[in-house]
Amino acid sequence: xxxxxxxxxxxxxxxxxxxxxxxxxxxxxxxxxxxxxxxxxxxxxxxxxxxxxxxxxxxxxxxxxxxxxxxxxxxxxxxxxxxxxxxxxxxxxxxxxxxxxxxxxxxxxxxxxxxxxxxxxxxxxxxxxxxxxxxxxxxxxxxxxxxxxxxxxxxxxxxxxxxxxxxxxxxxxxxxxxxxxxxxxxxxxxxxxxxxxxxxxxxxxxxxxxxxxxxxxxxxxxxxxxxxxxxxxxxxxxxxxxxxxxxxxxxxxxxxxxxxxxxxxxxxxxxxxxxxxxxxxxxxxxxxxxxxxxxxxxxxxxxxxxxxxxxxxxxxxxxxxxxxxxxxxxxxxxxxxxxxxxxxxxxxxxxxxxxxxxxxxxxxxxxxxxxxxxxxxxxxxxxxxxxxxxxxxxxxxxxxxxxxxxxxxxxxxxxxxxxxxxxxxxxxxxxxxxxxxxxxxxxxxxxx
Amino acid sequence: xxxxxxxxxxxxxxxxxxxxxxxxxxxxxxxxxxxxxxxxxxxxxxxxxxxxxxxxxxxxxxxxxxxxxxxxxxxxxxxxxxxxxxxxxxxxxxxxxxxxxxxxxxxxxxxxxxxxxxxxxxxxxxxxxxxxxxxxxxxxxxxxxxxxxxxxxxxxxxxxxxxxxxxxxxxxxxxxxxxxxxxxxxxxxxxxxxxxxxxxxxxxxxxxxxxxxxxxxxxxxxxxxxxxxxxxxxxxxxxxxxxxxxxxxxxxxxxxxxxxxxxxxxxxxxxxxxxxxxxxxxxxxxxxxxxxxxxxxxxxxxxxxxxxxxxxxxxxxxxxxxxxxxxxxxxxxxxxxxxxxxxxxxxxxxxxxxxxxxxxxxxxxxxxxxxxxxxxxxxxxxxxxxxxxxxxxxxxxxxxxxxxxxxxxxxxxxxxxxxxxxxxxxxxxxxxxxxxxxxxxxxxxxxx
Numbered sequence: 001x002x003x004x005x006x007x008x009x010x011x012x013x014x015x016x017x018x019x020x021x022x023x024x025x026x027x028x029x030x031x032x033x034x035x036x037x038x039x040x041x042x043x044x045x046x047x048x049x050x051x052x053x054x055x056x057x058x059x060x061x062x063x064x065x066x067x068x069x070x071x072x073x074x075x076x077x078x079x080x081x082x083x084x085x086x087x088x089x090x091x092x093x094x095x096x097x098x099x100x101x102x103x104x105x106x107x108x109x110x111x112x113x114x115x116x117x118x119x120x121x122x123x124x125x126x127x128x129x130x131x132x133x134x135x136x137x138x139x140x141x142x143x144x145x146x147x148x149x150x151x152x153x154x155x156x157x158x159x160x161x162x163x164x165x166x167x168x169x170x171x172x173x174x175x176x177x178x179x180x181x182x183x184x185x186x187x188x189x190x191x192x193x194x195x196x197x198x199x200x201x202x203x204x205x206x207x208x209x210x211x212x213x214x215x216x217x218x219x220x221x222x223x224x225x226x227x228x229x230x231x232x233x234x235x236x237x238x239x240x241x242x243x244x245x246x247x248x249x250x251x252x253x254x255x256x257x258x259x260x261x262x263x264x265x266x267x268x269x270x271x272x273x274x275x276x277x278x279x280x281x282x283x284x285x286x287x288x289x290x291x292x293x294x295x296x297x298x299x300x301x302x303x304x305x306x307x308x309x310x311x312x313x314x315x316x317x318x319x320x321x322x323x324x325x326x327x328x329x330x331x332x333x334x335x336x337x338x339x340x341x342x343x344x345x346x347x348x349x350x351x352x353x354x355x356x357x358x359x360x361x362x363x364x365x366x367x368x369x370x371x372x373x374x375x376x377x378x379x380x381x382x383x384x385x386x387x388x389x390x391x392x393x394x395x396x397x398x399x400x401x402x403x404x405x406x407x408x409x410x411x412x413x414x415x416x417x418x419x420x421x422x423x424x425x426x427x428x429x430x431x432x433x434x435x436x437x438x439x440x441x442x443x444x445x446x447x448x
Numbered sequence: 449x450x451x452x453x454x455x456x457x458x459x460x461x462x463x464x465x466x467x468x469x470x471x472x473x474x475x476x477x478x479x480x481x482x483x484x485x486x487x488x489x490x491x492x493x494x495x496x497x498x499x500x501x502x503x504x505x506x507x508x509x510x511x512x513x514x515x516x517x518x519x520x521x522x523x524x525x526x527x528x529x530x531x532x533x534x535x536x537x538x539x540x541x542x543x544x545x546x547x548x549x550x551x552x553x554x555x556x557x558x559x560x561x562x563x564x565x566x567x568x569x570x571x572x573x574x575x576x577x578x579x580x581x582x583x584x585x586x587x588x589x590x591x592x593x594x595x596x597x598x599x600x601x602x603x604x605x606x607x608x609x610x611x612x613x614x615x616x617x618x619x620x621x622x623x624x625x626x627x628x629x630x631x632x633x634x635x636x637x638x639x640x641x642x643x644x645x646x647x648x649x650x651x652x653x654x655x656x657x658x659x660x661x662x663x664x665x666x667x668x669x670x671x672x673x674x675x676x677x678x679x680x681x682x683x684x685x686x687x688x689x690x691x692x693x694x695x696x697x698x699x700x701x702x703x704x705x706x707x708x709x710x711x712x713x714x715x716x717x718x719x720x721x722x723x724x725x726x727x728x729x730x731x732x733x734x735x736x737x738x739x740x741x742x743x744x745x746x747x748x749x750x751x752x753x754x755x756x757x758x759x760x761x762x763x764x765x766x767x768x769x770x771x772x773x774x775x776x777x778x779x780x781x782x783x784x785x786x787x788x789x790x791x792x793x794x795x796x797x798x799x800x801x802x803x804x805x806x807x808x809x810x811x812x813x814x815x816x817x818x819x820x821x822x823x824x825x826x827x828x829x830x831x832x833x834x835x836x837x838x839x840x841x842x843x844x845x846x847x848x849x850x851x852x853x854x855x856x857x858x859x860x861x862x863x864x865x866x867x868x869x870x871x872x873x874x875x876x877x878x879x880x881x882x883x884x885x886x887x888x889x890x891x892x893x894x895x896x
Contacts, residue, residue, distance in 0.1 A: 025549065028549050028551065028554060029549065031554050031558070032549065032553075032554045032557075035554060035557035035558050035561055035569075035570065035571060036553070036554070036557050036570065036571060036572065037570050037571065037572040037748075037750070037755055037759045037764065038570075038755075038756065038759035038760060039572065039755075039758065039759040039762060039763055039764035040546055040572070040763075040764065040765075041547065041763050041765065042547060042548070042549065043547040043548060047548070047549050048548050048549060049548070049549035049550070049551070050542060050544055050548045050549070050550065051541065051542060051550075052541050052542050053541070053542045053543070053544065058542075058544070071544065071545075073543075073544075073545065073767060073768075074543060074544070078542065078543070079539060079540055079541065079542065079543070083539070084536065084539045084540055087535065087536070087539060088532065088535070088536040088539070091527060091531070091532045091535060091536070091742075092527055092532055093499070093500050093501070093527065094498060094499060094500050094501045094506075094526065094527065095501070095521075095522060095526070095527070095741075095742035096498055096501065096506070096519065096521075096522070096742075097519075097521065098488055099489065099490060099491040100490070100491060100495070100496050100497070100498045101473065101476050101477065101480065101490065101495050101496060101497035101498070102497070102498065102499075103476065103497070105480075105484070106476060106479045106480045106483060106484070109480075109483035109484050110479070110483050113483055121483075122483065122484065122485050122486075123483060123484060123485065124484065124485040124487065124488070126576075126607075127575040127576050127579075127744045127768070128574075128575050128576070128579065128766065128767065128768060128769075129767065130579065130608075130766070131575075131576065131578065131579070131607065131608065134608045134609055135607070137609070138609055159574075159579065159583070159764060159765070159766055160578075160579065160582045160608040160609065160610065161582055161585070161586055161608065161609065161610035162608065162609035162610065170762065170763065171762070171763065173761040173762055174762060288767070289767055293543075294539075294543035294544075294768070294771060294773060295743075295744075295768075295773070296575045296743075296744035296745075296768035296771075296774070297744075300485075302485070307485055307486075307487075308486065310487065311485045311486035311487040312486060313621040314487060314618065314619070314621055314622060315487055315488075315489050315618065315619065316485065316487035316488065316607060317488075317489065317607070318576065318578070318607055319521060319576065319577065319736070319737055320521075320575070320576060320742070320743075320744035321576075323742060323744075325742060325743070326744070
């Protein structure tokens with residue numbers, strides 16, 4: 001089983017570069033620290049005060065324009081007018097809850113289920129990915145009668161008591177629940193070998209975890225995974241490898257929860273959902289971040305026979321979940337994805353970006369160990385020894401700071417915090433590729 | 449310790465009056481059932497398809513106008529233009545998250561903490577009351593080192609694994625966590641006696657629960673309560689009784705979590721917060737429903753020394769929590785409460801409504817056992833035997849159906865489901881009192 005080596009929050013303000021921060025920003029930081037909990041983290045040694053967003057760009061209070069290579073919430077582009085309009089219109093009309101009938105939630109339910117395999121035929125709505133995963137885990141436990149949960153080594157699945165207990169990415173101070181097992185990161189770059197051997201290795205590791213849960217008397221409820229393995233460092237390949245793991249899950253009587261908070265809503269280009277890219281039919285699907293382009297909305301889709309283990313017994317009411325305004329936002333996002341052909345766009349521009357980043361890698365082949373991705377979700381891995389593939393967290397952190405100074409926003413991920421998480425809004429276009437690649441080239445050259 | 453006799457969801461569609469429902473509505477119900485989880489419930493035997501809201505009124509798809517005597521989310525009035533404007537404006541500008549600096553969240557943090565006792569000096573933001581309570585419970589456990597939680601007999605505190613395990617109101621199928629104890633409902637109407645005796649009884653019951661948690665080895669973390677005891681049937685009196693309970697909590701090394709999702713934001717008229725009405729200084733305060741007038745936003749305020757037990761160890765990031773749009777909504781709500789003097793309004797109109805409802809009680813003194821409330825949160829209790837105070841759930845359920853037909857929307861609460869929860873938007877005005885009281889009088893007369 002995997003050991004923990006969490007790096008969450010290494011990209012954060014620590015107060016050691018205050019002399020480089022202007023007075024107004026520093027005052028805002030101090031006021032923030034005075035009133036807001038110490039649990040909050042700010043990105044960057046020199047935090048940014050953003051005031052405006054448009055498409056793939058963000059602007060700070062001094063008018064500096066940044067290329068946003070990180071944010072997947074404003075997925076269809078910052079301040080997309082279609083979402084602003086839909087939300088405004090609905091807010092002017094009505095905003096109640098699911099105890100009353102409302103057409104929009106029914107229409108949206110039908111539309112989002114039409115994007116799923118036919119077996120996944122029921123849906124529910126919440127406000128956050130945490131809430132969706134929290135509920136999915138309870139459903140999986142009710143259905144299987146088992147308690148045991150398997151997540152990836154560096155997974156992040158939420159902030160609730162249950163989901164944070166399944167989120168090693170929160171750091172070593174975060175206790176992992178006794179009935180949760182951590183499955184090794186599917187790091188094809190390091191594990192290597194043929195696709196077949198890699199898949200056999202991964203499935204073997206999964207089986208070991210399942211066996212351990214059963215031996216310890218917890219039983220096996222589910223494997224909960226984001227199929228792009230976002231916080232594990234972005235691991236999309238070989239395409240289809242997660243399917244083999246899901247077969248192991250089913251063979252052992254468990255259910256697979258596809259956490260689509262990261263790879264969903266055409267992010268990976270190959271399909272609407274990350275799981276579909278791997279050819280999987282999941283039992284439960286959780287969705288969140290990009291769903292409402294920033295308006296809080298999340299969902300849980302399910303095979304009815306799995307969900308009924310819960311829904312036949314228990315009511316579920318989420319006050320804001322699925323309210324008319326949230327549904328209007330979600331509906332607008334779906335419409336834009338279709339009308340602007342964002343899946344095709346993401347696939348095409350994602351491939352071009354990947355190719356361009358590989359050119360950067362060639363130029364800096366002594367420090368860039370691997371570049372991999374699907375659609376507009378790319379991992380760009382820094383190493384200190386190219387042969388040994390030694391993770392270079394320091395260089396990655398220095399690089400994102402320098403990129404910030406060069407008006408490109410991104411952050412790091414992976415168990416060693418050495419992988420740039422390149423995940424722009426889907427408004428990112430071919431014309432932006434030069435900006436990000438030139439900045440990367442320049443910054444890598446400076447860092448040496 | 450209290451036994452469980454939950455009634456949640458007794459106000460719901462069951463399909464037995466379909467012949468009375470028009471074809472279009474029935475089709476929408478069927479489509480909803482096809483796509484949405486069986487965990488969803490609809491209010492009323494004849495569900496309502498609402499399409500528009502304004503101030504204290506709601507309108508269905510046939511244009512029928514209802515007086516909303518139930519909804520506290522659109523607290524400052526349905527579709528309040530100040531919130532629509534603030535949200536629209538911010539959506540056009542920017543909607544990111546708390547990893548970047550943003551002035552609105554800092555400004556709002558300062559303003560909301562200014563409403564608290566000076567000891568409560570830190571704040572965090574989430575999206576739902578469930579998330580706020582889930583986190584508050586974890587903070588309480590970290591701070592005290594104890595695991596034991598006490599909630600009220602019919603409490604509802606959320607939908608997450610942890611909070612639903614503290615929510616007996618979800619029904620007898622909902623397992624209560626082994627380290628949770630249920631404290632008897634503070635039902636002054638039935639317990640009776642002098643204020644002093646009532647308080648002594650309540651504190652004694654609380655102490656018994658604390659002792660039991662300690663004896664069983666769980667230790668004592670907290671008492672989590674909504675000081676209006678909303679799902680317990682609305683129990684505001686005697687004013688100050690919760691203060692005595694909180695003293696017991698502190699004497700036993702626990703913390704008090706004031707769940708202000710119901711009584712907060714001037715609902716009770718006497719104070720901005722429900723806990724303030726009782727003269728309490730809480731350790732943790734959770735807020736939700738009315739905070740953004742329907743835009744999902746919630747918060748946790750805390751004494752810094754309590755919160756630090758958590759925040760010194762663990763980061764907390766809630767993707768949508770405290771985002772600029774949510775904060776703009778929350779800021780607008782606060783501004784409206786102040787500018788429209790809603791606390792004074794709530795106190796005055798609440799007193800007038802209570803007096804008018806007591807007149808209805810006089811006229812129907814054989815079936816209305818008790819009417820009690822604070823501000824615009826009133827419980828109206830139906831009994832079958834006025835001497836024995838026997839709860840009459842059937843009459844209460846028939847009454848809310850009949851009220852629905854007479855264009856007044858409300859629902860029931862309490863361990864026996866016999867208490868009308870009268871909780872209109874704060875836009876409710878003196879001119880509306882006759883509407884609700886006439887309807888009540890008429891419907892009670894019909895029911896006999």
